Amino acid sequence: MKILNSVADVKTYISTIKALGRSIGFVPTMGALHEGHLSLIIRAHEDNDITVASIFVNPIQFNNKTDLAKYPRPIEKDIQKLEEIGCDMLFYPTVEEMYPEPVFDKYDFGQLDKVMEGKFRPGHFNGVAVVVRRLFDIVTPDKAYFGMKDYQQLRIIQTMVSTLKLPIEIIPCPIIREKDGLALSSRNVRLTKKQRSIAPAIFKVLSEIKDNARKTTVEEAENWAISKLNKYDEMFVEYLSIVDSETLLPIKDWDSTRSCLACVAVFLGEVRLIDNVMIF
């Protein structure tokens, strides 16, 4: 696998690939790679001639300095995993390489970035949009792969690509879970043994919302789930919302003609986890 650190080197590599008429699949990451990321690389590898990954812990998408400082960065292990899985090129830039000048770019996603994560992490999605746009400009992939665990991020990137008319196909990929249901996340390694044993309750409760949809009102389902999760030691629900899967606006009534999903962010001690389950 080629490991490149500079934008200029990536552009040269990509132009050689394009000159050969080869397709490029791209998986942007912040490293601390787990099976979820690797499933995206495998999918990109199946669909394209060349698979490119990036590892960049993007400071401007963190609104919490401790979260940024504590973000795991096991680069040697990450490189080994990418090599084993057959990734062709890794872009691993420094902050100075990605942001040589102060960043003033502003994106407006309307309601999409005001709810859920957008409400509790102000500026987060602007930081995501800035970095993904820059990565897309550098790598110019045919297809880019994003996990559905970060569902709101996926919707924002889909919107950015369609608004800017970027010639990139966004491929949503399913959430990968541990056997006990916990969604894979780079933050899971920060859970204590006790927190780790409680964490599967998140998926269990979301699945119960799905199984019992329409038996109560939407509001009752949300309140039931919030109080159930808040009963666990060290667990605190930041938000739990049943939302339209396109607009991400909270739904008021079950309406099977529109697809909806239950989304949650919880703190388990200091660790913030998100998850979601598609209801229909």
Ligand code: PAF
């Ligand atoms: O999902 C992530 O890991 C990040 O938000 C992304 C898309 C790599 C942008 O930094």
